[in-house]
Amino acid sequence: MTIRAMILDIDGTLLSSNDAHARAWVRAFGEEGLDVTYDRVRSLIGMGGDQLAPRLGVPEDAARFKRLKEGWKTHFLDELPTLQPTNGARDLVRGLLERGVRVIYGTSADEALLGDMLKQAKLDDLDVPATTSSDVEASKPRPDIVLAALDKLGLPPGEVLMLGDTPYDVQSAAQAGVRAVFVRTGGFDDPEEALACFDDAAAVLAHLNDLLPS
Structure with missing residues (x-):
């Protein structure tokens, strides 16, 4: 065909941009008091936040998820001009x-x-x-x-x-x-x-x- x-x-x-996404998520999780390793996050990059966060213990419907996503975006945008x-x-x-x-x-x-x-x-x-x-x-x-x-x-x-x-x-x-x-x-x-x-x-x-x- x-x-x-x-x-x-x-x-x-x-x-x-994959490494930058991983770093941004790690920082966002850290700001929420959650200890998530870079390697664990990096292995999930390619998923959207709605899929990634629940696999790391934060349900998508939680208020914490909204803060996580906002934190990730802030940190990723900081790195975006260098990519x-x-x-x-x-x-x-x-x-x-x-x-x-x-x-x-x-x-x-x-x-x-x-x-x-x-x-x-x-x-x-x-x-x-x-x-x-x-x-x-x-x-x-x-x-x-x-x-x-x-x-x-x-x-x-x-x-x-x-x-x-x-x-x-x-x-x-x-x-x-x-x-x-x-x-x-x-x-x-x-x-x-x-x-x-x-x-x-x-x-x-x-x-x-x-x-x-x-």
Whole structure:
């Protein structure tokens, strides 16, 4: 079946931001008097806060969760101006668009952060739609964000690929019936369920003929 579109994750995939997210969460938990290690938090980066916090003992509906999320955002925004695009990120997005492949961002970040992240990734001038955690009830690894992207594209799952850097991207895509391509820029091991694994966006671009045969 012809691939007509790709859903692109942003954090870790197009922007080197996973470590900054982990540091921000650790600081936010510390401000709440909760001792959560960096390694534990880092292993969960790729999930949205609604999925991450409960796994660390804070239910999403708790008042503490709201304070945690506000603290995380404050600390992440402090680091955001220092973050860099991943290798080949812009070239990949442009390459897909020039090839006639539709592109949509699918991120566990919320709508309020999207513009700033795209600016830092040097992608803010490209006309690409997005689905974020603000659009759905549950973030990755739940399939909601991928399903919302499919709805916006108006395409069946078999005509779409997902590109992500965490096992949670792959799990989210699989639950939506979408095959996932994995990049190692997020700091995770290759997931067995991925259709293909590459070092970074530049490597994905170099192998587009294999991923998107005419």
